Amino acid sequence: MNIALIGATGFVGSALLTELLQRGHRVTALARDTRKISAQSGLTVIQADVQDAAQVAQAVQGHDAVISAFNAGWRNPNLYDDFIAGSKAITAGVMAGGVKRLLVVGGAGSLYVTPGIQLVDTEGFPAEWKTGATAARDALTQIQTQSDLDWTFISPPVHLAPGERTGQFRTGGDELLMTSDGPASISTADLAMAIVDEIETPQHLRRRFTVGY
Numbered sequence: 001m002n003i004a005l006i007g008a009t010g011f012v013g014s015a016l017l018t019e020l021l022q023r024g025h026r027v028t029a030l031a032r033d034t035r036k037i038s039a040q041s042g043l044t045v046i047q048a049d050v051q052d053a054a055q056v057a058q059a060v061q062g063h064d065a066v067i068s069a070f071n072a073g074w075r076n077p078n079l080y081d082d083f084i085a086g087s088k089a090i091t092a093g094v095m096a097g098g099v100k101r102l103l104v105v106g107g108a109g110s111l112y113v114t115p116g117i118q119l120v121d122t123e124g125f126p127a128e129w130k131t132g133a134t135a136a137r138d139a140l141t142q143i144q145t146q147s148d149l150d151w152t153f154i155s156p157p158v159h160l161a162p163g164e165r166t167g168q169f170r171t172g173g174d175e176l177l178m179t180s181d182g183p184a185s186i187s188t189a190d191l192a193m194a195i196v197d198e199i200e201t202p203q204h205l206r207r208r209f210t211v212g213y
Contacts, residue, residue: 007069056093109133163187184212
């Protein structure tokens with residue numbers, strides 16, 4: 001497939017780039033600074049500002065799907081506004097570019113811990129993550145209104161860290177995955193595997209899902 005990837009230099013995006021290329025997909029990475037992405041077989045790098053819907057539209061034209069691992073930066077003082085603006089621009093750009101399939105990597109904060117209560121709203125949720133988690137939740141709410149787009153939103157579990165690609169993980173829906181020891185975890189390699197599985201064989205069209213051990 002021809003896949004456009006946003007956020008290829010990030011924590012999740014770099015694992016996604018590796019997974020996509022290893023499976024033989026042709027990847028176009030959108031980046032403000034193309035020098036941050038090393039040349040690889042099967043990879044094309046295009047300079048684009050994902051806060052600009054017109055630039056996104058031009059870059060993604062002709063692709064089978066777009067994967068967005070966009071993050072406005074955890075230390076960004078305008079994190080919430082930039083995250084929402086970027087998410088809107090990406091969605092609008094994908095649609096204007098004529099691509100029907102969009103998979104968005106979100107956060108765990110919008111997963112439900114009990115009916116009606118999301119993780120980000122629980123007592124003790126880390127203050128340093130709250131702005132980003134709230135932005136990701138609101139980005140999910142926005143994309144859920146898109147009836148003309150074959151979107152999927154994936155929320156990682158609470159614990160996400162570098163690690164092996166095992167291929168052994170569970171899939172869930174809107175609820176936080178738990179183990180006997182607490183919230184579930186997953187490696188970035190296995191998260192990337194789950195995302196590319198969903199692109200290759202869609203199981204969650206116009207739905208959110210989560211994965212974890």
